Amino acid sequence: MLGTDERRQIENLTKTVADLEKKVDMLMRHLNLSAPSGDRSSFEYEISDLIRRGDKIEAIKRYREQTGMGLKEAKDAVEAMERNM
Numbered sequence: 001m002l003g004t005d006e007r008r009q010i011e012n013l014t015k016t017v018a019d020l021e022k023k024v025d026m027l028m029r030h031l032n033l034s035a036p037s038g039d040r041s042s043f044e045y046e047i048s049d050l051i052r053r054g055d056k057i058e059a060i061k062r063y064r065e066q067t068g069m070g071l072k073e074a075k076d077a078v079e080a081m082e083r084n085m
Contacts, residue, residue, distance in 0.1 A: 033068050044081075051082050 002010070043066055050059035056078060063074040 047078060047081060048085065051078065051085065056082070 047059050047063055050056070050062065059078045059081075060071070060074050063069065063078050064071065067074065067077075069077065
């Protein structure tokens with residue numbers, strides 16, 4: 001059973017998440033980017049899988065298709081993912 005403090009924390013976190021989602025949406029619109037279609041984790045999984053198979057060019061291509069980013073930005077993002085694997 002949740003106490004008053006826990007409920008208040010959940011309400012505050014819920015509001016914070018909603019505020020952050022609005023800011024991200026605004027930034028995406030401002031940068032003229034679209035969110036990847038489908039589940040974000042499946043998108044990341046797909047890109048990671050392509051990187052693991054050594055198909056970095058296809059990973060960059062898919063990243064561009066899903067995000068609307070330019071070639072350099074997508075390449076940088078894919079290489080950052082590769083470094084963090």
